Amino acid sequence: xxxxxxxxxxxxxxxxxxxxxxxxxxxxxxxxxxxxxxxxxxxxxxxxxxxxxxxxxxxxxxxxxxxxxxxxxxxxxxxxxxxxxxxxxxxxxxxxxxxxxxxxxxxxxxxxxxxxxxxxxxxxxxxxxxxxxxxxxxxxxxxxxxxxxxxxxxxxxxxxxxxxxxxxxxxxxxxxxxxxxxxxxxxxxxxxxxxxxxxxxxxxxxxxxxxxxxxxxxxxxxxxxxxxxxxxxxxxxxxxxxxxxxxxxxxxxxxxxxxxxxxxxxxxxxxxxxxxxxxxxxxxxxxxxxxxxxxxxxxxxxxxxxxx
Numbered sequence: 001x002x003x004x005x006x007x008x009x010x011x012x013x014x015x016x017x018x019x020x021x022x023x024x025x026x027x028x029x030x031x032x033x034x035x036x037x038x039x040x041x042x043x044x045x046x047x048x049x050x051x052x053x054x055x056x057x058x059x060x061x062x063x064x065x066x067x068x069x070x071x072x073x074x075x076x077x078x079x080x081x082x083x084x085x086x087x088x089x090x091x092x093x094x095x096x097x098x099x100x101x102x103x104x105x106x107x108x109x110x111x112x113x114x115x116x117x118x119x120x121x122x123x124x125x126x127x128x129x130x131x132x133x134x135x136x137x138x139x140x141x142x143x144x145x146x147x148x149x150x151x152x153x154x155x156x157x158x159x160x161x162x163x164x165x166x167x168x169x170x171x172x173x174x175x176x177x178x179x180x181x182x183x184x185x186x187x188x189x190x191x192x193x194x195x196x197x198x199x200x201x202x203x204x205x206x207x208x209x210x211x212x213x214x215x216x217x218x219x220x221x222x223x224x225x226x227x228x229x230x231x232x233x234x235x236x237x238x239x240x241x242x243x244x245x246x247x248x249x250x251x252x253x254x255x256x257x258x259x260x261x262x263x264x265x266x267x268x269x270x271x272x273x274x275x276x277x278x279x280x281x282x283x284x285x286x287x288x289x290x291x292x293x294x295x296x297x298x299x300x301x302x303x304x305x306x307x308x
Contacts, residue, residue, distance in 0.1 A: 016177030041287025042067035052300035070283040073107035102160035110152030116210035
């Protein structure tokens with residue numbers, strides 16, 4: 001193939017919700033509302049964890065990283081989607097599509113790793129409480145967070161480069177509202193078998209493996225909680241895990257339902273609406289889950305407001 005054919009696509013059309021013309025204004029209002037909620041809620045957690053000394057613990061250090069990830073995760077998709085919902089020309093540049101995919105993968109994989117690290121933190125706190133200060137010290141927490149970000153950046157850059165160096169010379173339309181992996185990959189004018197295999201391997205290594213580790217951690221946590229003699233201690237232990245477990249169920253639940261389904265016209269329509277959940281709605285719910293079900297966060301908020 002000639003060299004000039006490798007860059008024959010200059011932009012990609014994001015059909016998104018163009019077949020739901022009557023709903024575009026409603027979708028715009030809903031997406032904007034949830035996006036602002038995600039920005040404000042996660043920014044509040046960032047501020048509280050920085051300025052409240054009582055929140056300078058490993059759990060809230062990882063929560064700070066998670067909130068930062070959520071802001072980047074939804075910001076990589078929501079602004080462009082809002083513009084396209086009000087525009088007749090629903091396009092994104094080829095370079096912009098590559099950047100969007102890179103950041104989407106980066107923040108998504110980093111979140112998977114952070115949720116796994118947070119489950120390990122809860123395991124150590126409940127199952128090995130006497131060794132917790134030594135195992136989860138500042139240096140080790142920084143290493144775990146850095147490893148999560150490194151994995152996310154490596155996968156994001158690697159996958160984006162491997163996909164966007166393929167020749168794209170055919171159709172430039174995808175039936176989605178952002179540059180997701182498979183819809184974009186199917187536009188390539190070459191055999192994509194190796195890329196599909198790579199996606200499956202990465203999915204198993206950096207998405208399913210963390211999920212299995214989270215489940216294993218909670219099996220150990222629950223078995224330890226049931227051996228506690230006092231009901232008060234059992235309730236306290238459950239309360240420290242409930243917020244994280246809720247976030248894990250929402251994040252992995254929406255992703256699994258979105259990507260594991262039969263290929264059909266109905267499933268394509270439903271997957272777009274399901275994708276709204278984990279790209280827009282879920283990042284706005286996480287701060288609510290952690291703040292409403294967390295006494296320490298409420299106390300820190302009240303003290304910060306009173307102090308200011």
